[in-house]
């Protein structure tokens with residue numbers, strides 16, 4: 050019999066910057082779902098990829114002095130790029146699409162032409178607002194406080210000849226889709242779409258641009274490139290061979306079972322995407338699931354805010370599986386979650402090290418200690434076993450119900466209730482007491498078998514979340530492949546009655562929270578610093594100074610006769626200077642952070658000497674020493690201007 054298919058996608062990511070933990074969250078969730086469906090027997094197609102066109106990428110490439118293609122190639126394929134990250138995170142995608150792939154470009158051109166020939170795309174003139182970072186057009190009424198309603202940044206006026214898609218024509222059908230079916234999940238997102246976007250009147254969508262060139266060219270009208278969202282959304286179908294013969298599987302996998310997308314792009318997936326598919330007379334995806342964001346201190350992570358979290362650092366410190374687990378255990382998938390290093394460490398220590406890790410290591414250690422690693426076949430059941438056995442035997446059903454609703458957190462909660470119950474069962478049955486007498490041994494073997502079976506069933510269901518660690522646990526409890534299956538998770542009794550365990554290292558070592566937090570914040574700080582520009586110089590003054598005013602400034606060469614810290618001040622140094630007049634000049638300068646007084650004695654400097662004297666910390670300062678200032682990696686740097694010692698004190702600068 051042919052397997053049932055399941056087609057699941059992540060959004061395709063913009064390779065405009067390195068990806069952060071927020072992007073990783075969505076991909077890990079999709080991967081977990083794909084692995085779960087494979088486990089339950091589906092023929093899964095899991096697609097992810099990159100969305101490489103658009104003005105933002107063109108601008109970034111220009112800034113970096115490379116071509117847009119070179120720019121995206123580096124972020125996608127370069128060291129610690131997107132492909133590397135998915136490999137590190139053990140992402141099991143079946144396909145990867147890049148929108149610059151030629152088969153995709155050609156298919157998008159055909160799609161655009163088809164909608165044009167049908168009359169659903171027409172030529173007009175676009176006048177409105179454009180948010181460059183989001184690649185989104187907005188009407189005046191959609192702006193929030195005059196800014197982009199998605200990201201809150203400034204928008205710019207835009208007017209140009211453009212093609213439009215007749216989105217308005219499909220408004221009613223899309224509204225029915227949203228209101229009358231379970232197409233958009235969680236259902237709480239439906240109202241926002243209908244009330245904010247459809248009810249106020251869906252305007253036709255501008256779907257081409259002429260002001261930049263990094264896009265799919267409209268083949269029948271050179272000079273126009275296809276709006277990046279039109280090109281991007283169709284990736285879900287071109288990757289399956291729609292209108293191209295380089296890929297295949299369209300008939301098998303389309304329509305998608307679910308598109309996982311972040312909440313800010315639900316609008317594109319639940320309004321524009323179905324409308325375009327309706328125009329193309331193609332089947333609609335079965336579901337769009339809008340998940341929440343991982344936020345930092347309440348705000349979205351973004352490079353410009355400097356609050357992005359690097360998944361490489363976390364995976365290296367805590368392990369890939371611990372990171373995958375944390376993301377889905379801690380935050381409900383449909384809502385926002387506040388990321389913190391403390392939460393991550395607590396999930397590892399509480400759930401993985403304490404509950405699961407301890408259960409595995411205590412059980413295997415006891416089987417080794419009391420039975421030399423292999424259980425005897427005799428059993429002796431007791432009333433006390435029933436609660437645990439009942440809970441574990443029905444676990445798969447409760448887990449499945451949650452997984453089918455994409456409620457990863459709840460599914461894990463069901464598993465951990467069993468794990469906690471099993472740990473309590475150890476305390477209740479007191480194996481160390483049973484081990485003391487020969488008569489207790491049969492009962493002890495029963496307790497051990499029940500524990501091993503609990504571990505086995507929980508591990509099967511945890512495999513989609515933590516594939517590698519679960520493999521290690523199976524090895525430790527001696528579970529062969531035949532008893533790692535979905536079918537075998539439905540009932541007790543999978544392991545042989547004379548199961549043999551192989552105690553190994555702790556699968557989830559406990560983290561020293563204090564030490565790890567200190568290390569993490571040092572690493573994250575260093576990374577933040579490294580991301581700042583290597584060198585920053587002050588912008589040049591716009592305002593001109595007339596020559597006469599400039600000439601009034603009297604700059605002189607001065608020699609440092611003495612220099613000391615000013616008492617009670619961290620900032621000020623007091624200079625006694627030879628300015629060539631025969632009378633010492635005193636200048637105070639706020640540069641104690643940069644120089645030790647003794648290193649400046651004897652130096653030849655430059656000062657402006659005709660500023661009015663002023664008092665600082667009760668002392669008079671007659672002039673100002675001239676320094677050069679700039680920033681390196683965000684840090685202020687200051688250098689006093691020093692000139693050749695041959696120049697006599699008092700020499701005028703002109």
Ligand code: MSP
Pocket residue numbers: 059060061062063064070071072074075100281282284309310311312313314341342343344349350
């Ligand atoms: N290129 C578009 C998607 C086109 S799909 C046809 C895009 N790319 S993106 O790189 O900006 O974002 C990709 C996904 O990452 C989005 O679903 C977005 O919501 C998700 N995330 C980005 N930051 C996130 C968090 N901080 N938290 C959770 N998800 C986040 O949008």
